Amino acid sequence: MTRSTVFRRAAIVLASAAAFGMLSSGPASAAPVADFAKGAAELQALATEVSPAASAAVDALLGASVFIPKDVLEVGLTTPQDFMYPSPTLGCGVADKPATVTLASAQGGPNLFPQISANQLRFQAIPAYVAIPQSSELSVAWINLTTFQGGIVKLDDKLPIINTPLLSKIVDTGKGTVLATMFGTVGYADAVTCTVVPTVGTFTV
Structure with missing residues (x-):
């Protein structure tokens, strides 16, 4: 196998591993990281043999990765996990009914949009009442059954500019x-x- 062929193969391994790590639809695994490191090492070694200019170009290429946030490199696509049952919701309803339900869920990371980092949960509620919320006093009490850490937080995120909950x-x-x-x-x-x-639910982070 010629040196140029090996060089091309190393470049392909590097590019494929990088693309897999950024576009994978599941949590990051050890294999793509190992393949990326192997491809990077091979590419650096071969570039050194080719010329100083090639070596400098490869170093610049690999060095650019420090500007990519770690969470982006580890990003996956996760789906919300529902609480055990919809929460009965009183005082408002559809078609003048006195009650409705609220759907509650939690979504783990890493996830690109909404942006959620590893070891985090995004709690969210969707009331069936058809109107734009003006204020929120919703809260979540949670405890991590693995670490025994916990807390009570308000669901007070707001949409920028228009300030809607x-x-x-x-x-x-x-x-x-996590039990919540x-x-x-x-x-x-x-x-x-x-x-x-x-309403209550258990979630895996």
């Missing part, structure tokens, strides 16, 4: 099994307040 919050729960309950109220225009009866 998103009914969500990203929490540094740490890795493990969501409860509280959501305020709407015309003095309408939805009271969300507690």
